[in-house]
Amino acid sequence: MRENKKKIVIAGHDLKFAKGIISILEKDEKFIIKTDKWRGHNVHDEAYSRECLNWADIVICEWGLGNAVWYSNHKLPHQKLIVRMHAQELKTIYPKQFRIENINKIIAISPYIYEEFYRVFKFPREKMLMIYNSIDTKVMNREKKDSDFNLGFIGMCPKLKRLDLAIDIFEKLWTLDKRYKLYIKGKHPQEYPWLWNNENEREFFENVFKRISEAEWGYSVIFDGFGNDIPEWLQKINFVLSTSDSESFHLAPGEGMASGAFPIILNWDGSNTIYPSEYIHQNVNDCVKKILEINSKNEKQDLREKIVNYTKENFDVNKIAAQLKNLLENL
CATH class of the missing domain: 3.40.50.2000 (Glycogen Phosphorylase B;)
Structure with missing residues (x-):
């Protein structure tokens, strides 16, 4: 020794x-x-x-x-x-x-x-x-399971994560194709007393939840809760949304890429110094177009390998x- x-x-x-x-x-x-x-x-x-x-x-x-x-x-x-x-x-x-x-x-x-x-x-x-x-890229890289139309959103809290914008993207896609679903992973805002006691934060989430409950597509928004099972959860996800107002790094799209899921990033400051520019977009409509473009391809394996290799080389x-x-x- x-x-x-x-x-x-x-x-x-x-x-x-x-x-x-x-x-x-x-x-x-x-x-x-x-x-x-x-x-x-x-x-x-x-x-x-x-x-x-x-x-x-x-x-x-x-x-x-x-x-x-x-x-x-x-x-x-x-x-x-x-x-x-x-x-x-x-x-x-x-x-x-x-x-x-x-x-x-x-x-x-x-x-x-x-x-x-x-x-x-x-x-x-x-x-x-x-x-x-x-990112533990080896642990994240698992076989996908019928995930083409599944969007993923990891960590909805606080408000600056902008769950509302993720829902905007999902809603536009669902209107075009009812197979799209949005899976949300993480704790609910009520589980954070400091957040739920903040009037602005609580009002934001109450409005988002009301929107979901009243929408005809509400059944296609699924809350999966918090857990240490992100690698398994990502097996059913084809697109990971990053719609925050600001981030320092945001692991979610990186973990998604390591799993073979495509990152869809609304251009928060600094995102272009971390993630590939072709997955960074200026508005909701551009995010929707990118998802439709990827899903129009019959063979996505080359694209998947490219994003998986990107995470291996960088993170x-x-x-x-x-x-x-x-x-x-x-x-």
Whole structure:
């Protein structure tokens, strides 16, 4: 057994985007991993965080929130600190509270977000790095099951995900062909007390649900609920819709592509720095045209292989983990 393993702490309130990378690091003989799971953006067991800090060679803060503020203020001289940031941080005060001189690298998860962090916070560029979010492309890539007319929408909350626009796309397709269905995967807004207690959010979703219940196509909108079965669920999906007002990365279309489902993206800022331009559209009608165009093709296998290979080349969890490992080994 190696005695010189690098001791790495991964600290943050939400580790779902780092889960696959953590699993790979844990299996690498060069590293030993501890996690410091925070209870919120700025809520943690400080005694346990200090224990982790005193143990670590390297700390990775997942999200640049209160965790990055605390670790950048308490980091010891011999230690290295990496902060991996998404987009939520742009709307918070936390990055302005970083002790930037104690941070070795700031990772942004897309080129657009990289530039936004520089524009807003003026982080030193020599400390900044872009590494995409990761997808377990092997797990996602499963045989499709009679999915041609099935649209998928993953994560309807909050309002900015724009479920209403996804329904607009579906409705136009259903009017042309009654075989189209819209499957919605994820928690209902009522399951998020903070959201349901927000008048604007609640009113938006109540209107959407009323629209569905009163429509002649309402039976073709199916709510599948939340679950850790996305790879299996995607087997019945041929198109994954991404209609958000804004995103930092949006894994849903990427996971869809890895499964062989076609991404249909309404042009949120930065989408063209992540996903292929032929699947990015300016309005609902263009999204509908693209779906009809793809479904008019008798043989889609070449198109499927192209999008699956795109995710392998750009987002595969092993490739992303290798980039992070290279950073860890050379800090």
